[in-house]
Amino acid sequence: QSVLTQPPSVSGAPGQRVTISCTGSRSNIGAGYDVHWYQQLPGTAPKLLIHDNINRPSGVPDRFSGSKSAASASLAITGLQAEDEADYYCQSYDSSLSGSVFGTGTKVTVL
């Protein structure tokens, strides 16, 4: 069960900026646990995009950036490109479940 809520879809034209929100609660993001983001291209496994709220692994373009505040987090994609069309998931730790939780997922469409 997902306890992190994301918008089902966002879209933008090439070159535009889009943001994806991830809203949690007092047992996960609101408790101070870090948020991570994954990109899942069609037919492939998820790939780590952002870890510990703001950090990009080596090889991830700086068009992707993360932020966190209170009980929510956001992923921003600037200079949107056709190759960014994918599903995006946030993830954190939940103390009431004693384990990881994923967001509901957001489909990004490049118009």
Added chain:
Amino acid sequence: EVQLVQSGAEVKKPGESLKISCKGSGYRFSDYWIGWVRQMPGKGLEWMGIIYPDDSETTYSPSLQGQVTISVDKSISTAYLQWSSLKASDSAMYYCARRQSGTSWFDPWGQGTLVTVSS
């Protein structure tokens, strides 16, 4: 190169048992947690559980506790996800992923194992 390679797709009947695998390479397998994630057709990611190969410490998602078994054989750097009696609702893509101690993010991920349960 750090890699997780999963076993191939499976087609099973309801009531049958199944064990799928996830083999790590390119790093010291015992020192990193291995998690399992389910993705049902057209749906999102769902965390199932996690195991620490060095001592087999395991945590399950409360919603899946008792429905699956996670195990490991560190001598061959392989983690497993097992069902004793499959249901049609177990049809999904299953991913394994590595997690470092002291962190909560998963990287890298295996390529996924598609399980289809149908009579």
